Amino acid sequence: MSESKPDKIEFKMLDYSTIDGDTVSFKLEDGTIVKVKVGIERVGVATNYRNPDGSLHYAVNTSVKVYVIPHDKRFTLPRSQVKGQAPLQQDDSSSGKRPPSHFA
Template sequence: MTEGSLPNNKIEFKMLDYESIGDDTVSFKLEDGTLVKVRVSLERVGIATNYRNPDGTPHYAVNSAVKLYVIPADRRFTMPKGHVAGSKPDRQTPSHIT
């Protein structure tokens, strides 16, 4: 194999830059007042340089991410105290000490 050549079973992609147009988030309000937000983003997009689809169109590889945010109607949530920066984690007394 010479430099820059690929085996016949490999597809090479050129990475493409992209920009977001429009809103990347869709929101839904549930009947109990909960808000569900769905955000879609692209992580990487490429176009094949040595392969085309059977119909002759370009072949793309697209990596995406979907993030869900559930916001309760009362907008309250909890977290362990140990997750707050600067706090000491809760330490349980070992079971053998009374």
């Protein structure tokens, strides 16, 4: 006895909402915080297929983002990545010229 299985499984897209929040935070013994954010990109339920036990078949695409926040909350960037940065100039204190305060 051969069951006919579809060549392509069709899915109906489902809307979703978070229940308790999408982020879990952990504090490490050195004071560092690790945040893990889980999201659903797309979820659907099959319309022409069921699991072998008869239950609904779901397709879920997820994303996971990990953020590490050092205990001192400091980070560095290359100078070239800082926008609005004035070009480096030699300090000529005898001329009396000073850069604008927002370029300090």
